[in-house]
Amino acid sequence: MDDIVLHHYATSPFSEKVRLVLGMKQMRWRSVTVPSILPKPDVVALTGGYRRTPFMQIGADIYCDSALMCRVIDRRVPEPPLYPESTHGLAAIVAQWADQSFFWTAVPFTMQPAGVTHLFAGLPPEAVKAFGADRAAMSPAFRRAPLHDQAAAFHDYLGRLEHLLADDRPFLLGALPSIADFAAVQSIWFVRRAPPVAAHLENYRRVDVWYERVTAFGHGSPEPMTSAEAIALAHATTAFAPCGVDAEAGLAAGTMVGVTPADYAHDEVVGSLVGLDASEVVVERVDARAGTVHVHFPRIGFHVKALKKESP
Numbered sequence: 211m212d213d214i215v216l217h218h219y220a221t222s223p224f225s226e227k228v229r230l231v232l233g234m235k236q237m238r239w240r241s242v243t244v245p246s247i248l249p250k251p252d253v254v255a256l257t258g259g260y261r262r263t264p265f266m267q268i269g270a271d272i273y274c275d276s277a278l279m280c281r282v283i284d285r286r287v288p289e290p291p292l293y294p295e296s297t298h299g300l301a302a303i304v305a306q307w308a309d310q311s312f313f314w315t316a317v318p319f320t321m322q323p324a325g326v327t328h329l330f331a332g333l334p335p336e337a338v339k340a341f342g343a344d345r346a347a348m349s350p351a352f353r354r355a356p357l358h359d360q361a362a363a364f365h366d367y368l369g370r371l372e373h374l375l376a377d378d379r380p381f382l383l384g385a386l387p388s389i390a391d392f393a394a395v396q397s398i399w400f401v402r403r404a405p406p407v408a409a410h411l412e413n414y415r416r417v418d419v420w421y422e423r424v425t426a427f428g429h430g431s432p433e434p435m436t437s438a439e440a441i442a443l444a445h446a447t448t449a450f451a452p453c454g455v456d457a458e459a460g461l462a463a464g465t466m467v468g469v470t471p472a473d474y475a476h477d478e479v480v481g482s483l484v485g486l487d488a489s490e491v492v493v494e495r496v497d498a499r500a501g502t503v504h505v506h507f508p509r510i511g512f513h514v515k516a517l518k519k520e521s522p
């Protein structure tokens with residue numbers, strides 16, 4: 211059993227991306243199911259306010275954002291590599307496109323009325339309403355594109371994937387799977403959950419074969435854990451992953467900082483700066499239930515701000 215705890219829920223695409231990465235690495239991991247909407251008291255006990263899904267825990271180290279989580283998983287289990295040497299920079303660039311442009315086209319497109327009927331089938335209307343209200347509050351600036359614009363972009367993007375696969379390569383960037391595959395596949399996985407929208411995938415034969423190949427990695431071996439157990443684990447852990455503040459990073463160790471996602475769900479996580487370099491920021495915070503935890507974020511996509519000291 212590796213000591214990775216994934217906090218996630220079944221229908222979350224970014225969680226599916228990480229579950230498939232854990233599958234590719236054939237890992238045994240612990241699985242905590244989190245709520246899909248606020249309130250999330252047991253999430254916040256560990257993250258300090260970050261509410262997005264998934265997040266990952268290793269003892270008292272908490273990793274936010276799937277891009278960082280994938281890097282950490284790859285460091286712990288380097289084989290097979292998630293960032294093969296031959297396509298390293300390219301894989302990360304394609305993955306960023308997939309996490310942002312492709313995801314934010316595919317998911318709203320799937321949430322069109324015909325898709326929503328399938329996605330929320332069997333749920334009471336109050337639950338559907340609560341979900342809508344939660345997401346509206348999480349992304350108040352989100353402007354939904356007209357359906358025909360979403361459809362056009364979705365097909366354009368699918369055409370790109372089909373084109374990449376045109377030489378019958380098994381994975382998007384060639385012979386080896388990479389982060390690009392997992393980041394792109396999560397959106398298709400979500401679309402396929404809504405059959406009327408999934409009909410749009412019909413003419414992309416290579417994408418279909420590739421989808422089956424990537425999802426065949428499975429999820430590794432998850433073992434259930436409760437959120438109370440996860441909090442107790444953090445509380446009982448006193449050692450942290452090594453980290454430090456780069457002298458040139460612009461902020462000194464021990465500064466009280468706030469870390470906020472740049473795009474949506476702008477909940478600030480406040481703590482004392484213990485790690486800062488070009489790729490990662492780490493804050494230490496003390497929680498009544500989880501004890502002292504280190505919360506890690508990638509630098510890309512997050513704002514780190516020194517907080518003003520209160521005047522005496």
Ligand SMILES: N[C@@H](CCC(=O)N[C@@H](CS)C(=O)NCC(=O)O)C(=O)O
Binds near residue numbers: 264276
């Ligand atoms: N950049 C983030 C995006 C995560 C994200 O947006 N996740 C969605 C679910 S797939 C979310 O957080 N929704 C709101 C929630 O679960 O509370 C990542 O890569 O982890």
